[in-house]
Amino acid sequence: MRLDTMAERPSQLDHLEALGDATRFAGQLHALIPKCALLENFSPAEVRLLAHFMTVYNAPAGTEVIHEGDGGDFMLMIIEGKVDVMKRDRWNAPQLIAVVDAGKTLGEMSMIDGEPRFASCVASEPSLIGVLDRESLARIIVEQPMLGAKILMELVLLLSQRLRATSARLLGLLDDNARNASGLH
């Protein structure tokens, strides 16, 4: 088994310069542990192991790394730099919905469910992006089941936290609207 050739390269990232698998960047990944929800319970050894399954890309400022509406089967980890998350509103105008930086992960939902991307992601600074795709994740689960379970457990945690936050915001807004509609300003 040649670990160095295991990382996949999604064709949607063909416009980016690929820097090979993430093992060269294991030190940087390790430094991300405290600010990366996905890695927060990883040991340095687990990070090194995961690095074999990720490809790193160079994304100059202004480069789109995820395009809203595309199918997609990979997630991103921002190793260095900053990324704007933009979603088109109902008038098709792109709205900035988040700015994320090193340690944040993006695109987990499509990696898992293959549904169209919810938003676009554009590097707003020169960035280094680690990519993990579904096939690599499936391989981790088969070849390194404990690491696979750990990644999946962290993804569940991460999505739970986002769902709690989003649900609370939605319910707050529904409450406000009900209140306003009833004239209780």
Added chain:
Amino acid sequence: MRLDTMAERPSQLDHLEALGDATRFAGQLHALIPKCALLENFSPAEVRLLAHFMTVYNAPAGTEVIHEGDGGDFMLMIIEGKVDVMKRDRWNAPQLIAVVDAGKTLGEMSMIDGEPRFASCVASEPSLIGVLDRESLARIIVEQPMLGAKILMELVLLLSQRLRATSARLLGLLDDNARNASGLH
């Protein structure tokens, strides 16, 4: 290893009659596969295996099975019956936010992250409830890693879908509010 004694019994369910592990109900669980997001990709053999790690409870109509705000480390699967999901609004009045029936799962987020329950769940009909707790899930991951990965993968899928739906609703509402605020009725 005695599989029949492996299922855990969370003390928060002490007011319910425990019917033992779910192996006796494997047939019913199997019949849920087509309508249960968690089980949809499970083989009958995997369902039987999972059943060893679940405890089944009898919940008469009116019984609360999850209490909003409680800590909690288990999830529920409705094997039979119907459950109301209620959340208190900012005036502390319980609001019905969903009605769920056989095949639906509840409480996955707290099982994983241990955060307080987002809503209360009350059986609105006599119900049979399968319970999987965090310790049992951890044991599945160690003892049956492929089954563990499958459960986690399904949980990620399920949370992704809920997060997409909730985010879309939130953004739609934010759009509406922005439109109304700008006088574009």
